[in-house]
Amino acid sequence: MDIRIRILTIGGAAIVLLMVIELVRRRKLKEEYSVLWVFTAALVLLISIWFSLLQNVTKAIGAISPASTLFFFGLLFCLVLLLHFSVRISSLERRLTSLVQEVGLMGVEEPDDPARELEPGHAEALPASAPPSNGETAELQRVQGRA
Amino acid sequence: MARTEPAWRKLVSNCLLVIPAYNEAANVASVIADVRTSLPGFDVLVIDDGSADATAANARRAGARVLRLPVNSGYGVALQTGYKYAVRNGYATVAQMDADGQHLAGFFPELLSHIDSGEADIVIGSRFLDGDGHYQPSLARKIGMGIFSRMASRIMKQHVSDPTSGYQVMRIDVARFFCSDVYPADYPDADILILLHRSGFRVAEVGVQMKMPDGKSMHSGHRSLYYVYKMFLSILVTMLRPATPQERG
Numbered sequence: 001m002d003i004r005i006r007i008l009t010i011g012g013a014a015i016v017l018l019m020v021i022e023l024v025r026r027r028k029l030k031e032e033y034s035v036l037w038v039f040t041a042a043l044v045l046l047i048s049i050w051f052s053l054l055q056n057v058t059k060a061i062g063a064i065s066p067a068s069t070l071f072f073f074g075l076l077f078c079l080v081l082l083l084h085f086s087v088r089i090s091s092l093e094r095r096l097t098s099l100v101q102e103v104g105l106m107g108v109e110e111p112d113d114p115a116r117e118l119e120p121g122h123a124e125a126l127p128a129s130a131p132p133s134n135g136e137t138a139e140l141q142r143v144q145g146r147a
Numbered sequence: 148m149a150r151t152e153p154a155w156r157k158l159v160s161n162c163l164l165v166i167p168a169y170n171e172a173a174n175v176a177s178v179i180a181d182v183r184t185s186l187p188g189f190d191v192l193v194i195d196d197g198s199a200d201a202t203a204a205n206a207r208r209a210g211a212r213v214l215r216l217p218v219n220s221g222y223g224v225a226l227q228t229g230y231k232y233a234v235r236n237g238y239a240t241v242a243q244m245d246a247d248g249q250h251l252a253g254f255f256p257e258l259l260s261h262i263d264s265g266e267a268d269i270v271i272g273s274r275f276l277d278g279d280g281h282y283q284p285s286l287a288r289k290i291g292m293g294i295f296s297r298m299a300s301r302i303m304k305q306h307v308s309d310p311t312s313g314y315q316v317m318r319i320d321v322a323r324f325f326c327s328d329v330y331p332a333d334y335p336d337a338d339i340l341i342l343l344h345r346s347g348f349r350v351a352e353v354g355v356q357m358k359m360p361d362g363k364s365m366h367s368g369h370r371s372l373y374y375v376y377k378m379f380l381s382i383l384v385t386m387l388r389p390a391t392p393q394e395r396g
Contacts, residue, residue, distance in 0.1 A: 097332060100220050101228040104194070108232070109203070109213040 005067055006048055013044035036084065040077045044070065161239040162259065162316075164189045165229030166211070167222055168246035172200040175246045179209035182244075182252040189255075192232060193246065194225040202246075221332045222313075230322035230330075241322045245313040254355040258316040267351035269321045269343060272314030276354030295378050299337040302386070303344040307352065310337035314355055321348055324393055331381070334374075338381035345385070347392035 020037045023029035047054040047070070058069040164182060168175050175193060182189055193206040197219035206213050214228060226243060233241045240262055244250040250272070258270040292311060299307040311334065321343065329342060343350055 094328065097220055097224050100216050100218055101224065101231060104214045104216045104228055105232055105235070107215070109207055109215070111210045111212055112207045
């Protein structure tokens with residue numbers, strides 16, 4: 001393999017590896033997500049340095065150029081990573097949905113009281129003897145009034 | 148109240164009617180008015196699925212309790228929120244209908260009677276069983292619904308004519324089951340009926356009449372191709388998962 005492509009792949013893998021470690025150090029990337037990146041960068045680094053291994057793999061998968069072996073595995077890694085993100089997004093969406101539901105459940109609004117609707121600013125206009133502390137009390141009073 | 152029968156009267160007192168609504172300010176009040184005249188004992192909970200219009204205000208004014216979702220989350224999520232509310236507030240049965248005016252509340256007593264007699268855990272109001280042509284879906288949708296209801300009928304070994312119907316009554320056990328991850332965010336369909344069947348719940352169908360919706364229905368956002376794809380995939384994975392009969396209280 002051309003020395004230039006070796007320099008390119010070794011350099012590229014080293015840069016990715018250092019970037020990932022730096023991102024984890026600055027807490028911009030969770031350790032959990034760094035696994036795939038570190039694993040792949042280390043693998044690329046390994047086969048770029050250990051050239052005979054790359055040649056054997058190239059022969060084993062029936063590729064002609066060792067460079068295409070590198071590209072193939074690089075692409076495979078990208079696909080796995082994208083799939084991983086789709087899974088994460090699905091799980092995030094599910095969590096978001098249950099949060100949205102909880103927010104909705106926290107503030108269920110009681111029906112408007114037709115009697116109170118006639119007066120604007122009805123909360124203040126109610127008699128002081130029976131101030132509704134919240135919507136539930138108002139609803140209870142309405143039900144009791146009806147019965 | 149000509150329809151008053153003791154059999155379902157008891158159930159109504161402990162039944163929550165869930166009405167998911169998205170931008171239905173024009174129809175929601177008349178739907179609630181229909182419920183209040185034909186079934187005065189019903190607790191009505193409108194789930195406002197992040198509407199941009201006055202859906203919530205109109206529903207409250209018409210006499211319904213309103214649960215507002217802060218962002219538009221889809222028909223299935225809105226329904227599931229209603230199930231969660233029913234489970235947490237100790238209701239015994241949950242009824243549901245759409246807010247677009249196509250459903251008539253007057254058929255609920257008949258559905259409830261099937262729950263009350265103990266012959267079913269969930270009763271679905273079918274648009275097709277009575278066969279008088281009140282409901283005319285588009286051709287593509289008709290074909291899709293036909294295929295999936297036939298698949299569901301085959302798997303469940305019972306006739307299912309209208310798996311997409313939003314007009315249903317269920318026991319709280321079914322609602323509790325729906326509160327988990329099993330429930331789809333978009334549109335519950337034949338896949339959910341198959342899941343219910345495989346989980347040991349009994350499904351029944353009752354013919355009901357429906358009006359053509361006046362406005363844009365929540366269901367019209369269906370992309371036909373995606374719908375067909377999603378249903379096939381969903382039924383396939385439902386069948387691939389192990390059948391797990393649910394404990395019933």
